Amino acid sequence: xxxxxxxxxxxxxxxxxxxxxxxxxxxxxxxxxxxxxxxxxxxxxxxxxxxxxxxxxxxxxxxxxxxxxxxxxxxxxxxxxxxxxxxxxxxxxxxxxxxxxxxxxxxxxxxxxxxxxxxxxxxxxxxxxxxxxxxxxxxxxxxxxxxxxxxxxxxxxxxxxxxxxxxxxxxxxxxxxxxxxxxxxxxxxxxxxxxxxxxxxxxxxxxxxxxxxxxxxxxxxxxxxxxxxxxxxxxxxxxxxxxxxxxxxxxxxxxxxxxxxxxxxxxxxxxxxxxxxxxxxxxxxxxxxxxxxxxxxxxxxxxxxxxxxxxxxxxxxxxxxxxxxxxxxxxxxxxxxxxxxxxxxxxxxxxxxxxxxxxxxxxxxxxxx
Numbered sequence: 415x416x417x418x419x420x421x422x423x424x425x426x427x428x429x430x431x432x433x434x435x436x437x438x439x440x441x442x443x444x445x446x447x448x449x450x451x452x453x454x455x456x457x458x459x460x461x462x463x464x465x466x467x468x469x470x471x472x473x474x475x476x477x478x479x480x481x482x483x484x485x486x487x488x489x490x491x492x493x494x495x496x497x498x499x500x501x502x503x504x505x506x507x508x509x510x511x512x513x514x515x516x517x518x519x520x521x522x523x524x525x526x527x528x529x530x531x532x533x534x535x536x537x538x539x540x541x542x543x544x545x546x547x548x549x550x551x552x553x554x555x556x557x558x559x560x561x562x563x564x565x566x567x568x569x570x571x572x573x574x575x576x577x578x579x580x581x582x583x584x585x586x587x588x589x590x591x592x593x594x595x596x597x598x599x600x601x602x603x604x605x606x607x608x609x610x611x612x613x614x615x616x617x618x619x620x621x622x623x624x625x626x627x628x629x630x631x632x633x634x635x636x637x638x639x640x641x642x643x644x645x646x647x648x649x650x651x652x653x654x655x656x657x658x659x660x661x662x663x664x665x666x667x668x669x670x671x672x673x674x675x676x677x678x679x680x681x682x683x684x685x686x687x688x689x690x691x692x693x694x695x696x697x698x699x700x701x702x703x704x705x706x707x708x709x710x711x712x713x714x715x716x717x718x719x720x721x722x723x724x725x726x727x728x729x730x731x732x733x734x735x736x737x738x739x740x741x742x743x744x745x746x747x748x749x750x751x752x753x754x755x756x757x758x759x760x761x762x763x764x765x766x767x768x769x770x771x772x773x774x775x776x777x778x779x780x781x782x783x
Contacts, residue, residue, distance in 0.1 A: 565715030616647030
């Protein structure tokens with residue numbers, strides 16, 4: 415299927431939308447860098463709809479965004495037939511699938527002997543995933559040339575839960591563009607009136623309910639403390655009700671979704687990442703990249719970010735233990751600031767988008783031979 419008259423390596427990214435989310439942001443960040451390489455030509459098909467990230471892509475102009483399929487016949491089979499037609503016309507060397515809906519569509523590709531290389535990035539999978547989903551990934555693995563896992567924890571889950579072969583999985587971390595922090599100064603308020611915050615989607619899996627419960631205990635020792643919750647989602651109403659029930663609604667500010675929240679991140683005394691399940695945790699990486707002390711759940715890929723700093727990790731769903739850890743750090747805040755400063759060069763090197771884009775480019779070149 416790939417047409418070898420093209421000298422560049424043609425990559426077609428298949429993703430449901432260009433809404434702002436972890437998978438979408440990571441794909442766009444790396445694609446923007448690879449589009450500046452002489453040997454790549456990048457196409458993106460958001461088959462269910464565009465989104466805010468389309469503006470970022472268009473501002474760079476070197477990536478071709480293919481219009482989403484019309485919604486008239488939006489069934490899986492119809493989408494697969496349209497995708498086959500597009501692939502036959504575009505002749506990509508690599509089709510890179512992102513998110514499970516893309517795999518559902520991608521499996522309907524006409525898998526001829528001359529098919530493109532198929533790469534599938536998996537952001538998250540655990541033993542709690544539906545059985546049918548794990549079986550689907552396992553049964554369709556033979557049609558994939560390579561899986562990319564967003565963390566070592568995800569790779570391990572793919573081996574254990576989906577029974578994939580280790581050698582078929584490459585770990586390429588989700589990335590951060592740290593250049594936007596170059597002129598950002600970390601300036602938290604006095605520790606007597608600490609700001610404790612998080613940046614996350616408001617979903618039960620993100621554990622914000624445990625942060626609110628922990629914060630209610632923290633205010634017993636720090637009555638002037640504030641809690642900033644940056645993000646939006648279906649749990650917002652429930653979380654507001656919980657804050658009111660615990661009597662801390664006046665000290666918790668729900669900022670909603672903010673396009674560039676890093677100026678607020680730089681004003682937090684402590685960043686809390688209380689996820690119940692998490693593949694990696696970009697907001698935690700960004701906090702550490704600024705030098706903000708942090709407390710996070712000991713789940714998924716989070717320990718890979720904090721490496722050997724295990725005393726900043728707490729078990730998930732344990733609000734009292736989370737409160738104790740927050741208080742411990744606030745009572746020893748000068749030491750926490752010093753320890754946090756050590757993370758700045760570590761995370762900025764490990765999760766830098768330019769370095770990780772190079773790793774992805776090397777994988778692409780290897781796969782096409």
